[in-house]
Amino acid sequence: IQIFEYNGSAVVAMVGKNCFAIASDRRLGVQLQTIATDFQRISKIHDHLFIGLSGVATDVQTLYQRLVFRHKLYQLREERDMKPETFASLVSAILYEKRFGPYLCQPVIAGLGEDDKPFICTMDSIGAKELAKDFVVSGTASESLYVWLMLALVFNKCFYFQEADELFETISQALLSSVDRDCLSGWGGHVYVVTPNEIKERILKGRMD
Amino acid sequence: MLTQLSTNQDPGEGIRDRSGGYIGGSQHHAPQKQRGQDHASRLSQARCCQRRARRPVEYVQKNVSLYKFRNGIPLTTAAAANFTRGELATALRKTPMAFSVDFLVSVMFMIFSTLIIDQNPYSVNILMAGYDNESGASLYYIDYIATLHKVDKGAFGYGSYFSLSTMDWHYRSDMSVEEAIELVDKCILEIRSRLVVAPPNFVIKIVDKDGARDYAWRQSVQDVATAAV
Numbered sequence: 001i002q003i004f005e006y007n008g009s010a011v012v013a014m015v016g017k018n019c020f021a022i023a024s025d026r027r028l029g030v031q032l033q034t035i036a037t038d039f040q041r042i043s044k045i046h047d048h049l050f051i052g053l054s055g056v057a058t059d060v061q062t063l064y065q066r067l068v069f070r071h072k073l074y075q076l077r078e079e080r081d082m083k084p085e086t087f088a089s090l091v092s093a094i095l096y097e098k099r100f101g102p103y104l105c106q107p108v109i110a111g112l113g114e115d116d117k118p119f120i121c122t123m124d125s126i127g128a129k130e131l132a133k134d135f136v137v138s139g140t141a142s143e144s145l146y147v148w149l150m151l152a153l154v155f156n157k158c159f160y161f162q163e164a165d166e167l168f169e170t171i172s173q174a175l176l177s178s179v180d181r182d183c184l185s186g187w188g189g190h191v192y193v194v195t196p197n198e199i200k201e202r203i204l205k206g207r208m209d
Numbered sequence: 210m211l212t213q214l215s216t217n218q219d220p221g222e223g224i225r226d227r228s229g230g231y232i233g234g235s236q237h238h239a240p241q242k243q244r245g246q247d248h249a250s251r252l253s254q255a256r257c258c259q260r261r262a263r264r265p266v267e268y269v270q271k272n273v274s275l276y277k278f279r280n281g282i283p284l285t286t287a288a289a290a291n292f293t294r295g296e297l298a299t300a301l302r303k304t305p306m307a308f309s310v311d312f313l314v315s316v317m318f319m320i321f322s323t324l325i326i327d328q329n330p331y332s333v334n335i336l337m338a339g340y341d342n343e344s345g346a347s348l349y350y351i352d353y354i355a356t357l358h359k360v361d362k363g364a365f366g367y368g369s370y371f372s373l374s375t376m377d378w379h380y381r382s383d384m385s386v387e388e389a390i391e392l393v394d395k396c397i398l399e400i401r402s403r404l405v406v407a408p409p410n411f412v413i414k415i416v417d418k419d420g421a422r423d424y425a426w427r428q429s430v431q432d433v434a435t436a437a438v
Contacts, residue, residue: 007356028358033370035350036358057356062298101302 003104004125006031008184009054010141011041012149012175013110013120015134016167020118022050022110023175023191025141026203028057029184037187037208045071046081047199048112050192051091054139055105055125063103066094084111084119088129095127102126106138116196141185144178168193168202176206265331269293286339290349290357293335297355303328330354334365338416346417364396371403372396386415390424397427 008029013022028039042052043064051067053060070090074082082090088109095103102125110120122136123129130136134153137145152170156162162170172191179186189204272292277283284292335351350356350363362380364372375396384392393413401407409430414423 028356030352033373035363036360039358056354057358058298058301058352058354061294061357062355 005140007057009139010179010185011052011054011108011138012145013108013136014171015118016162018116019164019195020110021167021171021193022052023171024052025179025185027187049084050110052108053105059103059105084113088121092127092129108136108138141178141182144181148174164193164195172204285341286347290337294355294357297331300328301330301355336363340416368400371399375399
């Protein structure tokens with residue numbers, strides 16, 4: 001069996017004008033069987049930093065618990081929140097620690113850095129960081145997500161000029177269209193749009209199949 | 210096999226709190242677990258191996274009781290589920306690994322590594338149901354690879370392909386006990402008619418504010434006295 005396709009997932013993050021959006025699907029499955037339709041793949045680290053984890057659900061949960069622990073320790077020592085770039089390096093280091101027995105998940109990290117400049121990155125399961133200026137994708141639906149978001153880039157304006165509401169539209173449409181072509185992900189969507197002042201969390205209703 | 214985690218007896222400090230939890234579990238790959246256990250029983254005189262939990266359900270049971278004795282209040286269902294998940298997740302990556310320099314060396318290492326690494330992954334799927342006074346009833350789905358999820362309805366095994374579909378259609382979150390039993394009976398009927406290797410007997414247990422109790426049996430094969438040979 002393909003281990004990264006065991007539970008099924010789709011995670012995407014996009015950069016906008018002084019904001020970012022991160023979205024995931026909601027299906028938890030065991031190969032062809034759907035167990036739940038309300039699985040949380042995106043977690044908040046702090047108000048301006050979110051991490052979405054795709055891959056095997058058990059490692060998603062374990063890695064999330066480890067990262068929250070490390071961030072809370074950092075908060076106690078440094079008396080401030082971690083910057084997204086720092087957090088990305090932390091995740092990369094934690095993943096590479098397990099180089100020969102890795103956590104089977106691919107994180108997508110999105111945050112607002114200094115001066116509220118949005119930051120996104122993704123990495124593979126052993127911590128190879130991939131920074132991007134516009135969007136990052138992860139999960140079983142990643143190929144369709146790439147296509148949809150590249151098209152949106154080409155035919156519309158670049159994302160980093162889009163305001164929060166327009167960004168929400170773009171990311172939602174891209175997510176729903178992509179998971180419709182992937183049997184292992186879907187059953188709705190979960191979108192967080194984060195601006196310097198607020199976090200908007202929305203549940204998308206898509207094809208429930 | 211269904212095991213009761215905690216009873217609704219007083220913990221002894223006069224704190225009246227009632228909760229009951231059940232684990233519904235099914236063995237996944239029994240032979241591999243047995244092998245580890247044999248090693249333990251044979252070698253336990255020679256070395257003091259800490260076999261922490263050959264039977265994970267008993268281990269969780271005793272830890273839940275320990276918490277109650279230490280702290281005076283029972284573990285909530287969510288806490289017990291997360292504890293169980295943590296134990297399974299820790300054991301998941303404790304697999305003996307052999308870096309083979311020489312084939313014989315690596316084989317010997319594999320055999321004796323169960324001495325050094327005193328655990329291997331558990332092969333048990335768990336449905337944990339409990340009732341808390343504050344949050345009502347809840348059900349947790351815990352996979353054998355330590356995937357934890359809070360669900361309204363759950364099933365494991367070959368019968369799950371039929372039961373989950375039946376429950377998807379008929380389940381409502383505001384069902385009464387009688388309606389729930391009807392739904393359970395519908396699932397049992399599906400399993401009996403559709404599953405080639407259907408088990409003959411079923412037990413229905415209920416967990417609510419009055420604790421955990423046997424509700425009914427649905428038996429198609431009863432114990433029959435056989436003539437002595």
